Amino acid sequence: MTNIPEGKQMEAAIQNSFNEAKKLYEKHGIDVDDVLEQLSRIKISLHCWQGDDVRGFLNKGRELGGGIAVTGSYPGRASTPEQLRDDIDKAFELIPGRHKVNLHAIYADTDERVDLDELAPKHFENWVKWAKQKGYGLDFNPTCFSHEKASDGFTLSHPDAEVRQFWIDHCKASRKIGEYFGRELGQPCVTNIWIPDGYKDAPIDRLSPRVRLMEALDEIFSDPIDEAFNIDAVESKLFGIGSESYVVGSHEFYMGYALSRRKTVCFDSGHFHPTETISNKLSSWLLFGERLLLHVSRPVRWDSDHVVTMDDELLDIARELVRGKLLEKTHIGLDFFDGSINHVAAWVIGTRNTLKALLRAMLEPVDRLKEIELQGDYTSRLALVEEFKSYPFGAIWDYYCRNAGTPVREEWLAEVKRHEREVLCKRSQGEGSVV
Numbered sequence: 001m002t003n004i005p006e007g008k009q010m011e012a013a014i015q016n017s018f019n020e021a022k023k024l025y026e027k028h029g030i031d032v033d034d035v036l037e038q039l040s041r042i043k044i045s046l047h048c049w050q051g052d053d054v055r056g057f058l059n060k061g062r063e064l065g066g067g068i069a070v071t072g073s074y075p076g077r078a079s080t081p082e083q084l085r086d087d088i089d090k091a092f093e094l095i096p097g098r099h100k101v102n103l104h105a106i107y108a109d110t111d112e113r114v115d116l117d118e119l120a121p122k123h124f125e126n127w128v129k130w131a132k133q134k135g136y137g138l139d140f141n142p143t144c145f146s147h148e149k150a151s152d153g154f155t156l157s158h159p160d161a162e163v164r165q166f167w168i169d170h171c172k173a174s175r176k177i178g179e180y181f182g183r184e185l186g187q188p189c190v191t192n193i194w195i196p197d198g199y200k201d202a203p204i205d206r207l208s209p210r211v212r213l214m215e216a217l218d219e220i221f222s223d224p225i226d227e228a229f230n231i232d233a234v235e236s237k238l239f240g241i242g243s244e245s246y247v248v249g250s251h252e253f254y255m256g257y258a259l260s261r262r263k264t265v266c267f268d269s270g271h272f273h274p275t276e277t278i279s280n281k282l283s284s285w286l287l288f289g290e291r292l293l294l295h296v297s298r299p300v301r302w303d304s305d306h307v308v309t310m311d312d313e314l315l316d317i318a319r320e321l322v323r324g325k326l327l328e329k330t331h332i333g334l335d336f337f338d339g340s341i342n343h344v345a346a347w348v349i350g351t352r353n354t355l356k357a358l359l360r361a362m363l364e365p366v367d368r369l370k371e372i373e374l375q376g377d378y379t380s381r382l383a384l385v386e387e388f389k390s391y392p393f394g395a396i397w398d399y400y401c402r403n404a405g406t407p408v409r410e411e412w413l414a415e416v417k418r419h420e421r422e423v424l425c426k427r428s429q430g431e432g433s434v435v
């Protein structure tokens, strides 16, 4: 092959490896073309807040609150809506498929001085215009943190009715923005409510804040909304920094709330006990709930929001979705924020891993494994699952990336480095994006 240009050789190698890998999977009755078709229909919601270390554009310079934390000061984080959009575009160039962007309320793109309770669709018009142009969907979140009215750690369950009302109004406004996104873009927006409310030390009264939260949510959701455009989700948490002993919006609280009010539960993989996994919860929830929202994240010792890697839990989440045929009912979002590495690379790594894990799960002989299990042949079950771990899914992934017009393997890194040199490192220090 010495006279053949390098690009052509690479093409041929990708195609040959794909053909050989396909034969191996087909021996187990796996239809690889169908798998790739299914994968291409999956939308991952890319969380905008990885792009600027959860700073946002409303009330610039305000400290990150809510018991979440970003560490690291990697150069070049976005500090304007235009920069953030450019960086998201760059990430999507390097990720196969058509996806969504997940916005927080503090990312409003407006020159108006507006507080969270007054936000309206008009403050997000530029985001919608861009999403339409690029073919992205949008999801949304009220920002119930990083605000003076959340400085004591309470929002929707606040004992002061006036403060509570402020947050209720903010969440009501957020649903209208979500509905606007859904209507404009022709695909539903998931509007996810997460609040940090909780106590550092053991409270005397665990019930009253939960009653207040339940009533606040009921008031928020009492506004009629078209579910074809906006899907309401609620996200639980076990603990945060400063709410180590008690969190009002616990998992049990939201399970009960969402089931009794037909709402969607968001499972964040960092929001449970360190030995508890969300992969083991999905099938139970979806027996009773209509839909599911995921915040795919990676806790390291605590809810540290590390970039998603191809670890056991990611694979198990993907397997659960595929084996249980839960993908149709699941909205997959990412939730991590690492300020210590290139912000675009973080998105690319986390999203490519999530897609790759789904592909790996789709390339397992699920029906056969289920039969074997029913027959009680646990030896074959273990043997096959383990052997499939070294089946050549990488060759199928490379072919998929190439066909989608996205870089194959680590080729994307060179583009991220070029973008870093030519764009990120030139961002002005004054904007607080280069250290």
Ligand SMILES: C[C@H](O)[C@H](O)[C@@H](O)C(=O)CO
Binding pocket: 049, 054, 068, 141, 194, 235, 237, 268, 295, 303, 335
């Ligand atoms: C910024 C997000 O809304 C936030 O990370 C939330 O989803 C969460 O997981 C808090 O721990």
Ligand SMILES: [Mn+2]
Binding pocket: 194, 235, 268, 295, 335
């Ligand atoms: Mn989350």
